[in-house]
Amino acid sequence: MGPVQAPDRGRRWGLRYCCGTLLCLVWGMLVLALFELPDQWPGLLPQARAQLARSGVEHPVTAVLLNFRSYDTLLEVLVLFLAVLGVWSLGFIEPGPGRSPAGPLLAALVRLLLPVLVLASTYLLVRGTYGPGGAFQAGALLGTAGVLLLLSDVPISRAWFALPLKVALTGGPVVFLAVATFPSLRGGALLQYPVELAGALILLVEVAATLSIAAALFVLFAGGRPQEATPALPPAGDDNGEEV
Amino acid sequence: MPPSFLLYALVGVTLLVLGLYAAISHAHLGRKILAVNVMGSGVFLLFLALAVRSGAGSPDPVPQAMVLTGIVVAVCATALALILACRIQAMTGRAYLAGEEDPEISS
Numbered sequence: 484m485g486p487v488q489a490p491d492r493g494r495r496w497g498l499r500y501c502c503g504t505l506l507c508l509v510w511g512m513l514v515l516a517l518f519e520l521p522d523q524w525p526g527l528l529p530q531a532r533a534q535l536a537r538s539g540v541e542h543p544v545t546a547v548l549l550n551f552r553s554y555d556t557l558l559e560v561l562v563l564f565l566a567v568l569g570v571w572s573l574g575f576i577e578p579g580p581g582r583s584p585a586g587p588l589l590a591a592l593v594r595l596l597l598p599v600l601v602l603a604s605t606y607l608l609v610r611g612t613y614g615p616g617g618a619f620q621a622g623a624l625l626g627t628a629g630v631l632l633l634l635s636d637v638p639i640s641r642a643w644f645a646l647p648l649k650v651a652l653t654g655g656p657v658v659f660l661a662v663a664t665f666p667s668l669r670g671g672a673l674l675q676y677p678v679e680l681a682g683a684l685i686l687l688v689e690v691a692a693t694l695s696i697a698a699a700l701f702v703l704f705a706g707g708r709p710q711e712a713t714p715a716l717p718p719a720g721d722d723n724g725e726e727v
Numbered sequence: 728m729p730p731s732f733l734l735y736a737l738v739g740v741t742l743l744v745l746g747l748y749a750a751i752s753h754a755h756l757g758r759k760i761l762a763v764n765v766m767g768s769g770v771f772l773l774f775l776a777l778a779v780r781s782g783a784g785s786p787d788p789v790p791q792a793m794v795l796t797g798i799v800v801a802v803c804a805t806a807l808a809l810i811l812a813c814r815i816q817a818m819t820g821r822a823y824l825a826g827e828e829d830p831e832i833s834s
Contacts, residue, residue: 502748518733520780524781566803
């Protein structure tokens with residue numbers, strides 16, 4: 484630490500100019516590349532459309548996400564789980580009441596909003612089979628419900644942080660891995676769903692992934708492992724049953 | 728008349744380069760994380776702009792799916808990075824990596 488020497492400062496600015504010039508060149512090359520692209524390009528749309536009937540869902544984006552390129556999604560669920568493991572191992576947090584009790588208006592609003600969020604998330608999940616929607620959108624919405632609970636200081640029973648949270652967190656990767664290896668037991672390749680079962684398998688994966696994504700977003704927002712040991716348990720029956 | 732996807736693609740590329748410059752030139756960890764997020768947004772915008780070229784009303788689903796996957800990965804990477812940055816600040820009192828000069832003076 485201490486004051487920075489003048490030559491050091493000059494060097495820093497020199498580096499900045501160098502890097503700025505280089506990045507301008509990169510920008511110029513990217514722009515040139517963009518102008519050379521054809522205006523019309525079918526991409527993979529024809530292939531996706533042609534195989535849509537065999538994918539088990541009716542929406543091409545969901546078909547790509549959970550069937551044609553489901554290894555992307557599998558790895559994504561695993562990355563999410565890894566991030567949660569990292570956050571989880573960095574320390575404990577104290578969720579729930581204690582700092583300041585929720586005001587009556589806020590508590591009432593949360594009680595009103597939570598079921599709506601859960602309902603909307605379920606709708607998005609089901610809608611993913613035939614339109615825009617699916618596990619990520621549904622999981623994000625459900626995670627919002629958890630974040631809302633966390634922010635509003637509404638009493639949450641700590642029992643939720645023991646088994647249910649862990650089951651929700653691990654459910655996504657476990658179910659997805661099981662479904663991924665299931666076709667290889669029947670002589671197929673990894674993630675090669677049988678056509679007649681594809682719809683059911685995709686829905687199963689989506690439900691597990693939704694819960695997992697919601698729980699993961701909750702833990703990531705909370706910023707640590709929720710404390711399970713209960714110094715002061717909030718009154719039983721006061722916990723929100725809607726949470727997951 | 729240039730095609731309509733080009734405007735979005737150009738904005739995406741510009742965001743990408745601006746974010747890259749900020750990520751390199753700023754020492755503060757919060758700014759670095761923010762810059763990487765701007766880069767990510769630029770890439771997502773570029774992907775979606777290129778997907779539109781497949782025809783009116785039905786963009787290519789593969790870039791859409793990749794962007795959707797990318798958003799979730801970006802969110803969890805950002806969360807982990809922020810928590811690590813908070814931990815660094817709590818332990819050293821500075822939101823900078825070890826070896827960085829004091830940026831308050833030099834920038």
